[in-house]
Amino acid sequence: MSKADVVQRPAAALPSQFQSGALAAAPITPANVSNMTAAKIPSTTSTTATTSSSTTTASRPISISDLITSPSTAGSKRQRNEDHKSDRTKIRATRMDFAKIMDPPIVSFYGSTPIPLPSRFGHLKRRLVSGRETVLKASWDRLLAALRDEIAHIESHGTELMPMIDFSDIEDPSKVQPWSASLKRHGIGVIRGVVPPEAARAWVEETKKYLETNELELKPPPAQDPTCFDFFWTPAQVRSRAHPNVLRAQRFAMTLWKDTKDEFVATRYPITYADRIRIESAASDGIITVNGSRVAISPQDSLIAAAAATSSEEIAQVDNGSLERWEQDGYGRAGLYNSIFEGDWESYDEWDASGRVNATPDLYNGQxxxxxxxxxxxxxxxxxxxxxxxxxxxSPKLSTVYFLLRPFFSPKEKAPEGGPSSEKWAAYLDPSNWMLDKEQSTIIHGAVAGHAQRVTSSFHPHLELKRSLIAPPTLPEGSYIIWHPDIAYQFSNTNYSTNARPTTSSGEPASTTSMLVYAPAAPLTQQNALYLARQRKAFLRGHPGPDFDSTGTGLGSEAPHTGRLTEKDIKEVGGEEALQAMGLAPWNLGKSITMTTDLKNTSPPSTSSSSSDPKDKNNTNKKDDEESSPSADGSLTPKTHAEVEVLKLANQILFPDRFDFYMPTRAPSRAASRATSPTPSRDREKDKDKGVKDSN
Structure with a gap:
């Protein structure tokens, strides 16, 4: 299925204020907004000429104030020979055309009508509910009752549900226990003081200088999120990811997930995921503004911004895919949500990583x-x-269950006018007003191919986003906020229902520049190591992260930028572990655990020190749960069989010229148990064959 089948809109005539350059002079009035939101977004072909001409126009060098207050302004270009310049123009035009196809149909999220998908999604939904209609309706009724209590609980406790711990206390069990209990219950946690304040301030200034010094070919941020910039290797980002405190905090948080000894996932080994950066300022001089920031003035972006600025819709986002959560080739590969679709959502464990290791969260190569x-x-x-x-x-569990089951149900009576303020709102939300659709449509609320899941007040009324979205109190610089990957979140500049900037503790509008670095916590797995190899190449070339450059053109490259940090800088910040997290240095197995692949060996595993040489073939067995000593360079060494297996795979993937080909094996305890069981010889041989296939 083409991405354009889901996202692209038919061409339509633009409102008069967008024609002949009249946009700059046309004020945004309720009447104009009504006209704009009624119009369809132009198709890709109708905007190609405008895009091509705009990308070839040079402008003055960009400053940090331009970057923050006028994200649509592109920096001047470096001088190139004519052939090179022509090639870059063609690449840029191609990328922009592709980006238009991939742009989400944002306007659709502000109405009450969800987006129909291709017919195969109707078949997918019917397959998921077939034969389970009765149990699914019963589970839905239980869910709505539980969710009603959950929303009341959230509203009454507010920011109390966001536990905080100082970085200096993460080794103190008396402080960790209540913090981790709240994190597992509510899916959110704050670690204060991860980055020292003086370091944070220095990184901000260094990043400002980096952006002001270089002539950036700036891709404007989207109108619906005007402070999220496609930079990946600024000093603030590179230093944050490499800092030992950040890596330690990520390790601390990930080890709170359910133990998965039988899965090839190493939560004690955080690796870097190069994400974007958020820069926001209170300055505003644009005609169309969203939370004080001027957005790119193009016909399509203006439609989006105008619709957003006048909408009362609450919209939050859930990362890590959208349609993939329902698809068999996505999260269905490991059956992560099977219990939910089988009508037994109570048994779903949101903290079990085993169902996520082999899932595919990006089936559509979305930007x-x-x-x-x-x-x-x-x-x-x-x-x-x-x-x-x-x-x-x-609400990491109930909110997830709800948006997964929502596409299968419809209300008997439509939402009353006036929304939650209506006296009929409670009756509208009542389980008796909702029924399982006899004929499943192609609609999956808030989901389109290639984009994150959207949760909105219209599509997901039982979540009551105006009551359930909570904000942290004032937090000092250097704080690290983490949340469960299935949780919905919203940044202030995407909260169009209020169109207001955040305020200080005194109630005054915030006036200083804010800088937030995305820093997800990712464990080492085989799949993540494969991605890390691609990301390492992007870092060395100065290209965007692989997930953010779907065309592979490297458009927006930071390669020529003065002050771009290198491998040497990463090592100075975080040492060997920081290099390993970026895939720039191999993991040292040190005194580690290995095993034999001979399933007939029934003798207890022996203990022996293994060489750090990756080609040493004389390593012997060791107990699966034995602690390993630190390596000579101070980097972390593995202490479980699963960690050793993952590290060996990662080393072979990232450094194939230095490490022999390696095939992962079963854990010793499982092999020994099978070999010593009183199974008849024929069945034992079948088990042996099955074990070999599984290991492959």
Whole structure:
């Protein structure tokens, strides 16, 4: 299925204020907005000429103030020979055309009508509910009752549900226990003081200089999110990811997930995922503004911004795919949500990583859609976080179950006019008003191919986003906010229902520049190591992260930028572990655990020190749960069989010229158990064959 089948809109005539350059002079009035939101977004072909001409126009060098207040302004270009310049123009035009196809149909999220998908999604939904209609309706009724209590609980406790711990206390069991209990219950946590304040301030200034010094070919941020910039290798980002405190905090958080000894996932080994950066300023001089920031003035972006600015719709986002959560080739590969679709959502364990390791969260190669396993989404605040800057829905289980089951149900009576303020609202939300659709449509609410899941107040009324989205209090610079990967969140500049900037503790509008670095926590797995190899190449070339450059053109490259950090800088910040997290250095197995692949060996595993040489073939067995000693260079060494298996795979993937080909094996305890069981010889041989196939 083509991405354009889902996203692209038919061409339509633009409102008069967008014709002949009249946009700049046309004020945004209720009447104009009505006309704009009624019009369809132009198709890709209708905007190609405009895109091509705009991408070949040079402008003055960009400054940090231009970057923050006028994200549509492109920097001047470096001088190139004519052939090179022509090639770059063609590449840029191709990329822009592709980006138009991939742009989400944002206007659709502000109405009450969800987006129909291709017919195969109707078949998919029918397959998921077939034969389970009765149990699914019963589970839906139980869910709505539980969700009603959950929303009331969230509203009554507010920011209390966002536990906080100082980085200096993460080794103190008396402080960790209540913090981790709240994190597992509500899916959110804050670690204060991860980045020292003086370091955070220095990184912000270094990044400002980096952006002001270089002549950037700036791709404007989307109108619906005007402070999220496609930079990946600024000093603030590279130093944040490499800092030992950040890696330690990620390890601390990921080890709170359910133990998965039988899965090839190493939560004690965080790796870097190069994501974007958020830069926001209070300055505003644009005609169309969203939370004080001028957006790109193009016909399509103006339609989106105008619709957003006048909408009362609450919209939150859930990362790590959208349609993939329902598809067999997505999260269905490991059956992560099977219990939910079988009518037994109570048994779903949102903290079991085993169902996520082999899932595919990006089936459509969407620009910005994450293809790496992330156990936490997170941001590092390099400036003070004010209340309202970010809001999160603290319900990792019930909210997930709800948006997964919502596409199968419809209300008997439509939503009353006036929404939640109506006296009939409670009756509208009541389970008796909702029924399982006899004929499943192609609609999956808030989901389109190649984009994150959207949760909206119209499509998901039982989540009552105005009541359930909570914001942290004022947090100092250096704080690290993390949340469960299935949780919905919203940044202030995407909260169009209020169109207001965050305020300080005194109630005044925030006036300083804010800088937030996306820093998800990702464990080492085989799939993540494969992605890390691609990301390492992007870093060395100065190209965008692989998930953010779907065309592979390297458009927006930071390669020629003065002050771009190198491998040497990463090592100075975080040492060997930081290099390993970026795939720039192999993991040292040190005194590690290995095993034989001979399933007939019934003798207990022996203990022996293994060489750090990756080609040493004389390593012997060791107990699966024995602690290993630190390596000579101070980097972390493995202590479980699963960690050893993952590290060997990762080393072979990332450094094939230095490590022999390696085939992962079963854990010793499982092999020994099978070999010593009183199974008849024929059955034992079948088990042996099955074990070999599984290991392959």
């Amino acid at each position: 910005g859609a994450c293809s790496m396993l992330r156990l936490f989404q997170g941001i590092i605040a390099l400036t003070e976080i004010e209340p309202g800057m970010i809001k999160i829905l603290p």
